[in-house]
Amino acid sequence: MQPKPGRPARTFTEVARRAQIVECAADVIAETGYARASMAAIARRAGIAKSVISYHFADKNDLMQELIRTTIAAYTQFLEPRLAAEPSAGGKIRAYLDGSAQHMAARTNMHLALLEIAFNAAGPDGRPLLASIPLDAHTPALEQIMRHGQQAGELRNFDIEVMAGLLRSAVTHTMVLALRANPAIDLAGYASELATAFHLATSAQITNSQ
Amino acid sequence: MQPKPGRPARTFTEVARRAQIVECAADVIAETGYARASMAAIARRAGIAKSVISYHFADKNDLMQELIRTTIAAYTQFLEPRLAAEPSAGGKIRAYLDGSAQHMAARTNMHLALLEIAFNAAGPDGRPLLASIPLDAHTPALEQIMRHGQQAGELRNFDIEVMAGLLRSAVTHTMVLALRANPAIDLAGYASELATAFHLATSAQITNSQ
Amino acid sequence: MQPKPGRPARTFTEVARRAQIVECAADVIAETGYARASMAAIARRAGIAKSVISYHFADKNDLMQELIRTTIAAYTQFLEPRLAAEPSAGGKIRAYLDGSAQHMAARTNMHLALLEIAFNAAGPDGRPLLASIPLDAHTPALEQIMRHGQQAGELRNFDIEVMAGLLRSAVTHTMVLALRANPAIDLAGYASELATAFHLATSAQITNSQ
């Protein structure tokens, strides 16, 4: 965790400024959409000059990547112990849904911004910006959890890629969009409903006697 | 000799050009993302002058709305008979997943473009463009289907809003994004996996004897 | 008045179309201002295709010049006999004001359009379009009338250029603008007031004993 040689340590002021800018960027993006979140708008919200952003970030891309990094780091740090505390795959899945809901409630704008950026921002090559972030950093290794659950006989024999994709979408799309549509929504209840659905969809040991 | 008043009577040429432009717009959006899909880029792809687009569409908004209208119309016309043919709620849900997969395979770029527009495009007021299209035209009335299924005792007593949201996300996000990530994906199999998951998650009459 | 060789005679239809287009141009210009009077707007008003205008007029300049020519011709033809009927300079000046008011009331839009064009339209060289029309065709030879009046001792010894300029402005600016500001104005009364003012300002031999 030492500053690598060549990359000078950041002063306290700089760290604070960067955090403030990232926070404001998330707010503006969440409130007005990515397209309207110009550098000028973000600076205005932060009460600073446009060029201050340029001073602290290489370019807009860099700012967006920092926002992504920051959010994902906070998110995973929040989730990790909660998942680790659950021994079973089913418990981990429920913890993933509940924990995500909790974090989303606390950091709504960050998550809304993340979604906007995922769809809108494009790197210089035209490819979406999120692609340049390692995917498994984005969400916990749901695939691995499910694989273990299947091997232990706890989960039925579904296609892991499909189910993990659905579970991720349930959080990063379904839940986020529901929150955007209705900021007063009961997220914990929402997550609980989803947890039940995923329990039914994934558990082995269910006898369907129709 | 006049066309019906209010409906301005499009010539064959105009209809064809409009369709061509909409198609090219979808391609460019799907391939390069909404942000890069400028009028110039669309015109270049179509091999026409920028102003030809202006000649046929009032403005960019108009073009996007036409793309949305066209795609949704084709999509719902494709789905409707398939849903109607299934008597049970479960059948309808499976038909929705299977039919969507089929249509998506055939009109991939249209669906990718729709997703991009949904997230990116904003009308002059800043509100998302998709909001100006009646929502229930976008997808079949999943809520109603589920309600009937619950009343008939076929489906268990889940929260309809949550489950319908998840089902829509499964199609418009999970499946579309999987397709974007891997264009060679087996969509029919993907839909089938999802169908099983939703069957388990929604059916009544399942005895869970753990 | 024979069509000159090389300039083929205009058919009845063509003459009518040209007149219709000129009329519509005047209406649109008068109502929406020169800047908004695009070819498209004029064609729309006339209920014809844009290209019909191009068919009958070389270009927009040509159309504007025709509008100018037409209006000025009608205007002078209307004024000439009225001025000729007055033997005295003072009578001619009053006739100019009264006659202008009459003609303006009858052909309001033409006169409003003329004013708009005078200020807005520019030929290809950038000079105002009205400059390309012989000036003395625009209004009767007020200078000559005043000169005669002075020589006859009827008018006092003012600067002819200044007074003629003021008299023209009184009609082409003061009166027209008053009409534009208030279409229901009593133009005859307005002209009468002006006539009195100019009588006092120009006459020799006035004894004003309140």
Next chain:
Amino acid sequence: MQPKPGRPARTFTEVARRAQIVECAADVIAETGYARASMAAIARRAGIAKSVISYHFADKNDLMQELIRTTIAAYTQFLEPRLAAEPSAGGKIRAYLDGSAQHMAARTNMHLALLEIAFNAAGPDGRPLLASIPLDAHTPALEQIMRHGQQAGELRNFDIEVMAGLLRSAVTHTMVLALRANPAIDLAGYASELATAFHLATSAQITNSQ
């Protein structure tokens, strides 16, 4: 340490740039007409990039309004003390004509531009831009002056609206257009001629004995 809220505190540089741009705009408009006075042309004249204008003014409308405000403010500040110094209505009218001529000679392009804008520029609603500036700010309250003169028995009993309109036209149209037609004109003499004419046209108690 804050500038008064609502008044955004312009730096010296900004004030200078804005003034320069307004000046150049007036020059270009006066020389080439409003229609040709594009942002690009104004920027070219000022030797700056187009976007510098955008940086200092919200849009073209804003620039034009600033030009109008600036010119009218300078004009009225110049006239006011001159009118106030004259006790009689006749004196005020003559001062209005003389003062206008003086100011026009000094700020020719500003006045030419004002005339062009008055006729050409239209706000987003299509109404002329000058309408958005309070009219009585444009020229001194000629009507009030004349009313007082009539009540005092100094002026004869003419229609005030008509005469005030004519007097304004004499300055803002007759004189300005004469100046445009011939930049070397003797404006003071021109104003003097006009003053005599208006004296004769408005005074009570005149005994004209050739």
Next chain:
DNA sequence: AATGAATGAGATTTCATTCAT
């Protein structure tokens, strides 16, 4: 005689970025 279709030039405006202070 008329028209729908197409075009290219040009206008305004937005925006990320750079630079001197």
Next chain:
DNA sequence: AATGAATGAAATCTCATTCAT
């Protein structure tokens, strides 16, 4: 560390004009 000022590229849209039918 911060800022005001400036820039050039690009985007959308309008418009007079041309052409084939």
